Amino acid sequence: MRSASVTFGKPTIRAALTALILAASPGLAVAQMSHQHGSEAACEETTLRCATKVTPAFGRDGTLWLVWMAGGQISVANSKDHGRSFSAPVQVTQERLNLDWGPDARPKLAIDAKGNIALAFSIFRDQAFNGEVLTTRSTDGGRSFAPPRPITGNKESQRFEAIGIDPSGTVFVAWLDKRNRVPAQQSGQKYDGAGLFFATSGDAGASYSAARLAADNTCECCRLGLAFDGAGHPVVVFRNIFEGGVRDHAIVTFTDLATPGEVHRVSRDDWQIAACPHHGPSLTISPEGTYHVTWYTNGKARKGLFYAQSRDGGKTFSNPLPVGQPNRSPSRPQIISGPHGLVMVWKEFDGQKTSVNLMTSRDDGATWSNPRTIAGTSDSSDHPLLVSDGQRTYLSWMTKADGYHFQAIEGEP
Template identity: 40%
Template structure:
């Protein structure tokens, strides 16, 4: 009896310790989330240092176009030296309503091959999430933009993403709540939102095929996108499965644009409403689909990576990314030049660090994590971008401003402006390690 009582006490202590550990991890995650966009910088100058997010886009000529918002206006700025300096910023739009700019949703520019700049942003009424996605174009290098037009002539759209095909077709995808609104009006239950797509063959002047192809996506997370080897886009999003399980789904758009075909990436068993953290997707030259995502499910918790060797029919066993004790979040993936790059945030309770790894064998193994930058203040999500064969980390922080940092090892000795000195020494290293249709650098600016 005494032994049984002691065993019971030991079990209770272990359970209590586990609960405390999970609560501490949850607290770190929540604190990191608050720090990510805790408050806009206390200035209203039309410069990235006064923004809460900044989104890069490289043109074919190597110029960097940065998009951000300050005091309710959407701005752009251009750099010819990979973020070392910027030309004076230009106004893209001064929209009415609340501007979606929170890391997951953000204004953006797509620099097209003919020099056209296609910009987009989302607005919504105050205290409402019934958004409207607007698009506008500039054909004179940002000196002027056409009057913004809604992507869809109705409300309920958010989290737009664009990806440029090899023949110049511009694909768009977004979350669309029109089916949810119709179901609500009819007194029917409806979980989440829907995945909608469209495409443009005239440099963004018009979009065709606008339709919701799959219902019941999670309504508050960004969509990941990448091109498959045949030039067709693949999208990944957090989906609402049975019993409100919000795990991830990846699907490819058919050539006629009428069908999304894909599968569930993993069974995390996360029943939640708004995680506010979308996934990342990259497809390499061999056609492998690479996925990274955040979860707090019953099956697994933290940041994970998996890949598909068969075009999304099946996925490898999820592999943990980062140090679980440092609340890893906000994954990014990019495939380039035979290598796969991944980056993410970690938070130790005081400092946010951006780490990165490279795989040169199709995601089977990665080199040791390298710390690229850190801050003790609020910061944007990390983003990866490529220009002329070089992959960069793009990151905006409240304290340090905007930074563009090369990831390749052969660029590691090139000092990035505003990067924290001795960062790698300070960072503790981690071990190396359904066919479906819709129902009937671094300058501180």
């Protein structure tokens, strides 16, 4: 297949100063209830060129789908030619919303074998950054979407949802939820962070089960990493709050769609901080069953980006491998098990330009290629994301100055 590198449009208004600060200083930690993020809106239109967050997914038929947030609304479009051209956008939402514009928040979608699309995103309920996770679906190939509905009736804050579809076609959604905070406080107990909650849908997203707790006292404002193991069990990696207020990463493998297993620690970075890093992990599971995790930390034991693997179902992990150049603020790691091996990307900032850097592995993470730069921009940008159609792996990256990039990974193993 010929390599594709496509760029769409230029946003017209500057992104928020916060986005630039976070790009230059990924270790910045800001408290959940008092952080001073400004809106990241690039412009007031709902078109792709105005998007601040763009998320890709491939359908089983090879169709590439994009979901993005722009102009206070959620939109989707698809491509039949690997990102060279896109269909006319379809608006998922019909009114302007206070979309969750936090650094680790973004709309997400998953497509089942029949072409049904399950979609999730979050909004802010109030000025205190309490959120609400909304879900919707399309059963007509993305031509229309049902009105978005809350995934749970609980009125406490929910944010940072992750969505996926298991081999049987069941939709699985996990998110961070603060419903246990008030009961704990009412009983005089201290409550830190949030709870990792989940729900499932057996009817392509038309309805969801009651929310259930997988783990409590997690960090409340970092994205989740979600993957399915070889048996189709959900696996979630998240930033946890360990004893002493240490916000290191943990992982949980479900024994079935309704039963979370034990929580295991990914690494001991010793990042003791009473605030929110806004910098979550990435997870992929290879055909060999190996768990591969990348993350950011600013702990006492180590600082920067790191990679580790587990060959025993997440019970133990290898010694963390440093990723990127420490003097260039490496951030926003993403890892995927592609059709020919592992692909890892991340951002670096040299003081003037942000670059997307790449490493690959042909041997299930035992060794990695030398890092190389595959994309760059002179202004603010979204996180670099990876997606595969089963034949190639692609970089998806939204930039303010240069628009949207969808790029086949050259030299993939």
